[in-house]
Amino acid sequence: ILGLMDGFLKNDPVSLQKDILEHVEYTVARSRFSFDDFEAYQALSHSVRDRLIERWHDTQVYFKRKDPKRLYFLSLEFLMGRSLSNSVINLGIRDQCADALSQLGFEFEVLAEQEGDAALGNGGLARLSACQMDSLATLDYPAWGYGLRYQYGLFRQVILDGFQHEQPDYWLNFGNPWEIERVHVSYAVKFYGNVEEEILNGEKCKVWIPGETVEAVAYDNPIPGYGTRNTVNLRLWAAKPSGQHDMESYNTGDYINAVVNRQRAETISSVLYPDDRSHQGKELRLKQQYFFVSASLQDIIRRFKEAHDNFDVFPEKVALQLNDTHPSLAIPEVMRVLVDEEHLGWNRAWDIVCKIFSFTTHTVLPEGLEKIPVDLLESLLPRHLQIIYDINFNFMEELKKKIGLDYDRLSRMSIVEEGAVKNIRMANLSIVCCHTVDGVSRVHSELLKSRVFKDFYELWPQKFQYKTNGVTQRRWIVVSNPGLSALISKWLGTEAWIRDVDLLTGLREYAADADLQQEWKMVRKVNKMRLAEYIEAMSGVKVSLDAMFDVQIKRIHEYKRQLLNILSIIHRYDCIKNMEKSDRRKVVPRVCIIGGKAAPGYEIAKKIIKLCHAVAEKINNDTDVGDLLKLVFIPDYNVSVAELVIPGADLSQHISTAGHEASGTGSMKFLMNGCLLLATADGSTIEIIEEIGSDNMFLFGAKVHEVQALREKGPALKTPLQFARVVKMVRDGYFGFEDHFKSLCDTVEGGSDFYLLGSDFASYLEAQAAADKAFVDQEKWTRMSILSTAGSGRFSSDRTMEEYAKKTWGIEPCKCPF
Numbered sequence: 001i002l003g004l005m006d007g008f009l010k011n012d013p014v015s016l017q018k019d020i021l022e023h024v025e026y027t028v029a030r031s032r033f034s035f036d037d038f039e040a041y042q043a044l045s046h047s048v049r050d051r052l053i054e055r056w057h058d059t060q061v062y063f064k065r066k067d068p069k070r071l072y073f074l075s076l077e078f079l080m081g082r083s084l085s086n087s088v089i090n091l092g093i094r095d096q097c098a099d100a101l102s103q104l105g106f107e108f109e110v111l112a113e114q115e116g117d118a119a120l121g122n123g124g125l126a127r128l129s130a131c132q133m134d135s136l137a138t139l140d141y142p143a144w145g146y147g148l149r150y151q152y153g154l155f156r157q158v159i160l161d162g163f164q165h166e167q168p169d170y171w172l173n174f175g176n177p178w179e180i181e182r183v184h185v186s187y188a189v190k191f192y193g194n195v196e197e198e199i200l201n202g203e204k205c206k207v208w209i210p211g212e213t214v215e216a217v218a219y220d221n222p223i224p225g226y227g228t229r230n231t232v233n234l235r236l237w238a239a240k241p242s243g244q245h246d247m248e249s250y251n252t253g254d255y256i257n258a259v260v261n262r263q264r265a266e267t268i269s270s271v272l273y274p275d276d277r278s279h280q281g282k283e284l285r286l287k288q289q290y291f292f293v294s295a296s297l298q299d300i301i302r303r304f305k306e307a308h309d310n311f312d313v314f315p316e317k318v319a320l321q322l323n324d325t326h327p328s329l330a331i332p333e334v335m336r337v338l339v340d341e342e343h344l345g346w347n348r349a350w351d352i353v354c355k356i357f358s359f360t361t362h363t364v365l366p367e368g369l370e371k372i373p374v375d376l377l378e379s380l381l382p383r384h385l386q387i388i389y390d391i392n393f394n395f396m397e398e399l400k401k402k403i404g405l406d407y408d409r410l411s412r413m414s415i416v417e418e419g420a421v422k423n424i425r426m427a428n429l430s431i432v433c434c435h436t437v438d439g440v441s442r443v444h445s446e447l448l449k450s451r452v453f454k455d456f457y458e459l460w461p462q463k464f465q466y467k468t469n470g471v472t473q474r475r476w477i478v479v480s481n482p483g484l485s486a487l488i489s490k491w492l493g494t495e496a497w498i499r500d501v502d503l504l505t506g507l508r509e510y511a512a513d514a515d516l517q518q519e520w521k522m523v524r525k526v527n528k529m530r531l532a533e534y535i536e537a538m539s540g541v542k543v544s545l546d547a548m549f550d551v552q553i554k555r556i557h558e559y560k561r562q563l564l565n566i567l568s569i570i571h572r573y574d575c576i577k578n579m580e581k582s583d584r585r586k587v588v589p590r591v592c593i594i595g596g597k598a599a600p601g602y603e604i605a606k607k608i609i610k611l612c613h614a615v616a617e618k619i620n621n622d623t624d625v626g627d628l629l630k631l632v633f634i635p636d637y638n639v640s641v642a643e644l645v646i647p648g649a650d651l652s653q654h655i656s657t658a659g660h661e662a663s664g665t666g667s668m669k670f671l672m673n674g675c676l677l678l679a680t681a682d683g684s685t686i687e688i689i690e691e692i693g694s695d696n697m698f699l700f701g702a703k704v705h706e707v708q709a710l711r712e713k714g715p716a717l718k719t720p721l722q723f724a725r726v727v728k729m730v731r732d733g734y735f736g737f738e739d740h741f742k743s744l745c746d747t748v749e750g751g752s753d754f755y756l757l758g759s760d761f762a763s764y765l766e767a768q769a770a771a772d773k774a775f776v777d778q779e780k781w782t783r784m785s786i787l788s789t790a791g792s793g794r795f796s797s798d799r800t801m802e803e804y805a806k807k808t809w810g811i812e813p814c815k816c817p818f
């Protein structure tokens with residue numbers, strides 16, 4: 001048994017080879033003498049999976065024995081991307097795998113490309129969840145992630161004639177080696193029905209009689225830590241028809257309908273809502289939220305009761321994190337279980353609930369806050385509506401005692417929004433219940449306290465904190481940029497920075513060192529070549545490696561101002577066209593790269609994508625301009641595309657109207673990879689400036705506190721002539737489709753420039769010019785690039801998770817010793 005302490009499987013190339021060939025034969029069921037890249041990928045993945053399972057078991061066994069306080073991270077979205085490369089890096093067996101494969105005639109990188117992305121999320125919030133799971137595992141925290149196993153992830157973006165089309169992402173087509181179906185871990189989830197009263201040992205208690213029951217089946221995704229044996233679990237729920245058959249319909253021979261009804265159950269977890277803007281109060285969306293919350297809480301309470309029989313201990317053993325309001329039905333659900341099923345009594349139950357829940361909001365705009373129509377909740381979850389009403393009644397009573405009968409404030413703070421359509425304000429419910437309300441950057445938290453949740457901040461200032469977002473350096477440097485990763489380890493003389501990222505500051509002293517600069521530039525050149533090949537393959541456009549690769553990749557939103565970027569490209573093009581031939585050699589060649597998905601119903605965002613293609617069509621085919629300027633739109637932007645684009649970027653743009661980006665995490669990934677930032681002072685960028693200094697960035701635009709006043713100016717707002725000129729070019733059909741682009745132009749003219757593209761245009765062009773000037777001085781640029789990486793340590797999700805663990809969750813590392 002001692003020999004088996006670190007598991008059965010050995011990680012030397014020969015053992016790996018044996019395991020791979022066995023999986024080819026017995027798992028993939030192909031002859032070990034002839035199998036292709038995809039089958040080799042499947043076999044390798046299963047060999048790595050086996051090693052994850054061992055570590056997962058050992059970790060869970062150890063957690064069970066130590067019974068530490070656990071964190072349960074509830075999120076409706078996890079944007080995991082690919083798992084193979086990240087897993088072998090965190091297991092520390094990448095080279096062994098590469099050796100084992102090369103002897104079998106396969107190349108690791110080629111096989112890694114075979115894997116499809118697990119795109120179970122929309123954007124920032126979803127990828128943040130994934131980065132945070134990697135950090136929780138690496139820091140040995142006893143954590144679990146809970147979410148939904150969508151059969152269809154975020155849609156595939158197909159561009160036809162410059163227009164976005166959505167294709168379903170059936171990602172499970174060829175199975176998924178990174179999950180383990182847990183047929184024995186399943187729970188019944190109830191919907192609809194009504195609530196009846198019963199007398200139980202003299203007590204009146206409520207009983208919910210459901211109208212429909214669906215089965216939730218668990219799929220476990222082992223999340224390996226880096227440099228530790230700890231492997232935590234991401235448990236995703238899939239909806240299955242519940243066991244009990246309604247024989248009734250069978251007897252009436254209405255067999256088909258019976259089966260169809262049963263199939264209906266599966267639709268609950270079938271597709272991810274591709275909209276990361278407003279909540280449309282759709283019933284299926286609400287069903288998804290309650291389905292995963294109910295299954296997760298049944299699982300969490302079962303695990304607690306295995307080791308404990310007194311719920312007063314629950315807050316010492318369980319911390320529940322709500323990733324935005326999407327899982328906040330967990331609050332009335334825990335109340336329902338503790339009151340209706342465990343019979344703890346309301347006050348004791350409420351006391352427990354207020355100790356276990358914490359909430360992070362990722363939205364700045366009040367209209368982005370989730371509201372659920374009362375009638376929808378009444379029909380789908382009648383008991384939960386009652387509980388929410390009771391929570392609100394007690395809260396209102398308490399509030400009246402504190403603030404008196406200030407009806408405006410009372411109605412603003414009420415969880416129930418009166419009006420033609422009564423709604424439940426999920427953010428208010430979350431704030432009333434949770435002990436901590438976190439923003440995702442310092443300025444975000446300031447805006448929450450001074451605007452969005454001002455009333456609540458004045459009542460409970462202690463609840464409002466912030467934990468600035470972070471990203472994992474394992475995926476965003478080591479996996480996606482192995483050249484830079486090796487260079488950093490060489491110059492720091494250790495790989496310890498991968499676990500302890502503050503060590504990156506050690507690069508500062510070498511920022512001007514000619515040797516490092518040389519090697520740094522070489523690594524970046526190789527990454528640029530890889531990106532240039534991808535661009536040519538995806539768009540047919542050949543780009544020059546001497547040009548500055550200027551990148552803006554993120555979801556398409558008006559507040560993220562991709563339109564401002566495109567209008568500045570039109571300006572740059574116009575300038576080149578009108579410039580003396582002789583002056584053209586002073587132009588710094590630029591390749592502008594834009595990528596991102598628009599929510600299917602977001603028309604303006606889709607027009608921005610079309611405009612980008614129309615402008616690219618003009619510029620890229622203008623031989624007169626040639627390599628001085630290129631514009632390419634990268635289709636189907638996702639985690640894997642980001643891993644390829646970010647290492648090859650010279651400049652990245654984060655140009656949201658100040659006060660609109662809660663944090664932003666893309667900027668942190670570019671920073672870690674030594675890409676310079678052209679940005680507004682918004683969200684996390686404000687903290688990046690403090691870390692690396694504004695002289696290592698290109699900043700422009702109105703500040704957060706200036707935006708309101710500028711908006712009030714409305715039509716009086718001054719916009720530079722250049723701005724009017726480029727908008728006029730679009731309006732007049734210079735790029736065609738003038739009718740299609742009219743409404744787009746209307747969003748930035750006629751006093752309705754809500755996102756201040758016009759008033760920020762001049763300083764934006766100045767920042768662009770400053771970037772051009774700096775790029776010519778490669779010594780200066782490379783020094784700024786090295787200092788960017790050196791100052792990026794603070795933006796690791798390791799720091800974020802340590803802050804949450806200490807200040808919000810009260811959990812300690814629990815490192816599996818064997």
Ligand SMILES: CCc1ccc([C@H](C)CC(=O)N[C@@H]2O[C@H](CO)[C@@H](O)[C@H](O)[C@H]2O)cc1
Pocket residue numbers: 122123124125126128273275276277278279324362363368440469661662663664665683
């Ligand atoms: C359809 C409902 C919906 C609404 C909002 C959302 C997310 C909260 C939107 C989102 O991803 N917000 C981004 O969260 C990041 C992680 O904290 C921040 O860095 C970004 O600034 C924020 O826009 C998802 C789905």
